[in-house]
Amino acid sequence: MSMDKEWIRLWPGGAPGAQGSGDEDTPALQAYPVQEQGRGAVIVVPGGGYGMRADHEGAPIARWLNGIGLAAFVLRYRVAPYRHPNPLTDARRAVRYVRHHAGQWGIDPGKIAVLGFSAGGHLTVSVGTHYDGGRPDEEDPVERESCRPDAIVPCYPVVTMKRPHTHEGSLHNLFGENPDPSLADSFSNETQVTPDTPPAFIWHTADDEAVPVENALLLAGAYSRNKVPYELHVYETGSHGLGLAEGDPRIATWTELCGSWLIKRGW
Template identity: 35%
Template sequence: MPVIDRRSAILGTLASGWAARGLAQTPPPRVGGAAPATALPEPDETIDLWPKGAPGAPPTLPVETVDERSKDHALNDRAVQGISRPRLVVFRPSTPNGAALLVTPGGGYRLVVIDKEGYEIGRWLAARGFTVFVLFYRLPGDGWAAGPDVALADAQRAMRLIRVRSADYGIVPERVGAMGFSAGGHVCGDLATRFDTPVYAPVDAADRLSARPCLAAPIYAVQSMAAEVAHAGSRALLLGPSPSAALERAHSTAANVSPRTPPCFLLHAEDDGVVKVENTLAFRAACVRAGVPVEMHLFAQGGHGFGLRGTVGKPVAAWPELFLGWARTQGFG
């Protein structure tokens, strides 16, 4: 008879209970109430994070709106604001390799840029065997009770739901990582350093599981909230107009790195005129001090917000393969 450890038994019990009661499904985003015109097939599987609605809602819920910013009919560039039903959009590979990534797009904590920093990397990774979950997270300027921890609450909950449903997706629970871009890189770095910080009251049995990613990849990430280094817009929306030094430090990811932080892959362009490269340098230094395995790649050119589409013809185009090569050294993928 096979031996089943206690942890596997808990996961199996949780997953069967989850499947029995079903999952809330929020449709993919629409532009002006209409189905989007897209060059590529849209993902049609979503998982709502909170079965009874997101906690700490403001008196008037924000209204989700989608702005299509692209002028190219063959290339979408949607930005979502007012997210009140945080959720995961799922990209399933044809042949799962057992690993999964939670992807948090950027948007300066004002919006969530779902195509170039979410769906595009989701499709790319899924084509290589990874199951990808793109997170539509709540924004701190919308009045949620969790304030600057609201996106972290969604990220923690997302990690736990991915693990509770791991059998449904052919995922090994110990092989769930995180990747984030720009302000979504701050969400990723926050998750990597404060994965066990209580930022919401448990709502069901899934919250007994760990939210720690097995690895983290903050890409051209907002990291510091110190005024001289921070991305000013992200800092203002996250912390308010005049945060104290203590509040700045509490939400500067480098200050929260510990030996329990997972291995990290860092990437930045030195000519980034939006988020200073010092954000990434400080995070790497903190990892080294804490003994956390870290790999960092700096490129002379690339600017900010390049994702995949903005790398064509530049050396920085190598970054996704660099990430995969590093991830394999961590037993991922």
């Protein structure tokens, strides 16, 4: 089904820093609109260690969101060999783009959430902690929009770039083989939460062997200290990369919990 959907280029003339003009050089969104007008939307960010984007964490998630009446957009962001800041540039642009074109899709521009998995969860938390209010003097009207999400949903996310709890593959794909310590510090996003960080719905599994649950716990702790609304669900057992978790009815409850959380917050 997703193959039938057109990719909307985030920069029609080519992305800043693009090394070519192929699909992997071209950040884009796939739109999954709904008939109902005036509700919020969710930008979906598949994971893949900043080296790929997992299909099962894209279109199926968008279709679930459509099923609860929400417009969704799957983000194709740049991954390795592209490095920081390209993925963040793409995610910020996606928020601005959806907000700028909200009227076209019948979306409330003040209810744009970002939902991401694993390394896509890191990108989700990055855009929730490294945002700006837009640049009013920009010639491109999209760039005048704020890139601050109104909520974030990190799913089994990479949060910290510090050992021993980081995901080494994500760290190296994003920052290179010898990461600049100051960059790794500033994108250990548990250190970047402030009282203005958007509310979060976070879930993880306690025995995740790829991305330790400490990532989610560190983020929740930072939210708690800063008195930002959040909800945290830790399932006792479950492998990494579950997506909708259709094979595990217990963990599959995350979609119902997340959907009701978004709706309670006005989506």
